Amino acid sequence: MKRTIWIALALSLVLLAACSKTGGKETSARTDGHGTEHGSEHGGHEEGGGAAAADATRAVWKLSAAKPQAGAVTTVSVQVEDKNGKPVEAFDISHEKMMHLIVISKDLSYFDHIHPEYKGNGRFDIDTRFPAGGEYKLYADYVPKGGSTxxxxxxxxxxxxxxxxxxxxxxxxxxKAVDGKEVKLSIDGLAAGKDASLTFHIADEKTKQPITDLQPYLGAVGHVVIVSGDAEQYLHVHPTEEKAKGPDAKFMTKFPNSGVYKIWGQFQHNGKTFIVPFVVKVP
Structure with missing residues (x-):
């Protein structure tokens, strides 16, 4: 009788251990230094996107000229493929566009945010002009159908x-003063690896009166792009209150490492988009 009880007890313990092991999902994320976690909880995302999404697709870049010339029209093509080299054909709309293409010069002095046209079969094209010779880094943001950025x-x-x-x-x-606007940036929680709150306060440059009629830019009060001094860390951040109209536009993000970062805020007023840059040092 005692032997039967001990056998039953042992079987119960085995079943309990098995249930504990499979009761939750096992998750993993790469830490390759290029930002692989999806950052939607902060209203934005890092280079690489979600670990699974980053592994599932790749981008093949092509330029219309082997040696593109400054000032000349250059066609940039981005072919999105799955891990087997087959075109990814379906994409979700993210802030009114299928793809956001950020162009930044190596010294971070030049910035452009443009939107390639989807040609089908996984290919996006856009004609653009690079203002000067030198190195540029291109960042393509897209959302495969049903996936993350x-x-x-x-x-x-x-x-x-x-x-x-x-x-x-x-x-x-x-x-900073830009296009007749005075923009003040305040950052709460400026530290590596911690949630940071960015608030852009926008007023008239001459009268100092708060601007309360900002217009939606790509479906939101504004967008923020953040790049580290070496261009290796990239954050594209969306506002916490997308329908805000000013004078404050608030964003949440997380700086991955200590160091110098450049921040570009993009907003729209009276039908015109304006970009305001800041450089900060993250302790």
Missing amino acids: VTKSEWIRVEGNAAASVPVTPDANLV
Whole structure:
């Protein structure tokens, strides 16, 4: 009788252990230094997107010229494929577009946010002009159907006269005047690996009166792109209150590492988009 009880007890313990092991999902994320976690909880995303999504697709970059020339029209093509090399054909719309393409010069002095046209069969094309010779990094953001945001990047070299290099130096004062606007940036929680709150306060440059009629830019009060000084870390951040109209536009993000970062805020007022840049040092 005692032997029967001990056998039953042992079987119960085995079943209990098995249930504990399979009761929750096992998750994993790569830590390759390029930002692989999906950052939707902060209103944005890092380069690489979700680990699973990043592994499931790849971007093949092509330029219309082997040596693109500064000032000349260059067609940039991005072919999105799955892990077997087959075209990814279906994409979700993210902030009114299927793909967001960010173009940044190596010294971070040049910034552009453009939107390639989907040609079908996984291919996106856009014609653009690079302003000067030198190296540029291209970041493509897209969302495979039913998936999460993925970011792929590529360095390219443009022939022609290079612009004078601009050092990436932290701003002593986070106040900028752009297109008749005075923009003040305040950051709460500026530290590596922690949630940081970014607030852009936008007022009229002359009267200092708060601007309360900002217009939606790509479906939101604004967008923020953040890149580390070496262009290896990339964050595309969306606002916490997308329907806000000013004077404050708030964003949440997380700086992955200590170091210098450049921040570009993009907003729209009176039918015109304006971009305001800041450089900060993250402890």
